[in-house]
Every structure is written in structure tokens, then in C-alpha cells.
Amino acid sequence: MGIAHEHELHQRRRGRNIGVGLTLAAFIAIVFGLTIVKIGSGDFGTANAPQQGQVQNGN
């Protein structure tokens, strides 16, 4: 005998809960993917880091 008895409400809302779960999983995948792409393309440079050219000119 299971510890938790599944309520009838869980059965009625199964489709909805699966849909919400998949949507949240897709959201996580999108945020992760965007982060990888943005970091890979150099969009997230450190704000105060001097550019290479500026360092060379300064020397």
C-alpha cells in the first residue's frame, strides 16, 4: 500500500500538470541555451575590463 493516496484531483489535472512541467523544462533549456550562446559569442564581456587595444596603447 502506497504512503500517499493519489487524490482524484491529481488525475483530473494530470494533463495540465504535465503541460506546465514540460513548459518549465523548456524554459530552463532556453535560458541555459541562451546563456551558452551569449557567453560563446562574447556578449557578456566584463564591464570594467580594459580592451586589449587600450592596454597596449596605455603601455
Added chain:
Amino acid sequence: MSDLTTNTAAPAARASEYDAQFGDYFALLKPRVMTLVVFTAFVGLLAAPVPVHPFVGFCAILFIAVGGGASGALNMWWDADIDAVMKRTVKRPIPSGRVQPGEALALGLALSGFSCVFLALATNVLAGGLLAFTIFFYVVIYTMWLKRSTPQNIVIGGAAGAFPPMIGWAAATGSVSVEAVLMFCLTFMWTPPHFWALALFMRSDYDDAKVPMLTVTHGRRSTRKHILVYTILLAALAIGTGFTSVGGPIYLALALVLNALFLKGAWDIFRRDETLSEADNFKTEKSFFKLSLLYLFAHFGAILVEAGLARFGIDLLGAW
């Protein structure tokens, strides 16, 4: 009185017995309208001269679609009363009692905020701002204000549906150019004849809902004239777009054929009277409406083909 009580009690009773499913919430986002939004935004994104990373492009289109869907949910929340009396919309989630109005409002607001913020983060602030303005325009300017107050509702409200290619373009380039404005104008000018043709053969729906469509306020003869005038202006614009950087020989050839057919359809509608239309159950008006769907998809499809050819370095006419 008893009728009113029955009408309002029925959805409430149904709602208490029914748990909204995921599909009911998805239906609030007007998936059929979303296909137009997705397609035109995709064309705007790919026609832009700046290449976008495929995953960023996919996310941009997704967020634009979600934003369009959010405005659809807010539209259904506000228009639940008139949706309940129109045959075309009576089965929508709110009038059928499957979703509560408050749920539609919450979903619409949440997805509006989410889509604009994430589009701005994924691409740029201009694209996010344009999406926010589009949602505001569709929900506040069109749905809440113009739809029930002026017969020009479709003309001005059509701007909301015309923004997606401009947002796609802005997502890629970070700016708005003449080409983006022309793609906007194409959908903007297409919307009135498309919807007025629908209003001609869905007359009782708009009458019953007391929506001041041109057919109701100015009569059906005037609507037929308006369709012809807007179609002439649209044809000039659509063919003119062929001579810009988003056009080309394929676009121009297609535009010439489709606009000739569209003008012929508008002329036929103009020449008909109500007796003739009712005799054949609005055959010409219905075929014009169907053609209008093909018209827009084909024009944007041609822009997409031209963009694809340019990207692969294929130049059909050399110095086009």
C-alpha cells in the same frame, strides 16, 4: 430576466465541474493568429542584413509568438461578453466556461511581461520595446478603445498585427529601416480588405455583438467600395516593395500575379450587390477572403526566398 440568469449561470456551473486543461490555456493564445505572427516575424528576422545565431533567432521568434499569444489572452479576457454572442467565437475558452476570466487576465499579463523582458535580454531593448508597444496597441488601443467605438477599428487595429516583421528585423539589426516599415505596411494595408470581406459574409455575428464594423455603420455598399480602394493602395505598395532590398525578381513576379488576382477579386466584390451575393451564398466574398490568406503568406514567403537566395550568394538578375 430568466434568460439572462440561465445564460450567466450556465458557464459558471460548467466551470465548477470542469478543470481547465493545458490545451484550454493554450487556446487563449489564439494559436491560429500566432502562425501569422511567427511566420512574418521569422521573415523579418531572416530578411534583415545582419545574421543572427540560430538559437537566438529561434528564441526571438518564440518570445514574439508568446507576446502575440499574451495579447490574444488579454483580448479574450476583455471581449468575453461579445465573444459569447458571436457564433465564430462562442466556443472560445472563456465564453464556453472552460477558463475563468481572471485566469486569462493573469496568464496574459504574466506572458506579456515575460516575453518582452526575455526578447530584450535575448536580442536588444528596441525589439523588446517594440513587442511591449505591440501588446499595448492591440490590447488597449484596439481591443479596449477602438473596436467598440469606431468603424475604422480594423484599419488602425491592424497595425498591431503588422508589427511582428518589424520586431523580427529589429531583433536582428537593433534598428528599424525602410524595409522593415514596408513589411509593416504590407500587413497593415492587407488587414482591412481581409476583415471587411469576412464581415460581408459573417454579417449577423458583428450585428449581434454590436461591434461597429463598417458593414454595420456605413452599409455594405460602402464596405465594398472600401475593399476596392484599400486593395488598389495595397497593390501599389506590394509591387513597390519588389524594388527595395527585400524584393527581387521572384518576389516581383509573384506580387504581379497575386495583386492582379486580388484586384480582380476586389473589383468583383465592388460590382456585386446583396441580392447577387445572397443568391450564391457570398461565393465571391468567401473566395476573396481565402485568397487574402494566401496573398499575405505568399508575399512574405517570397521575401523569405529572396533573403535565402541572397544569403547563399545566388543573384538571379545581377544588378537587381
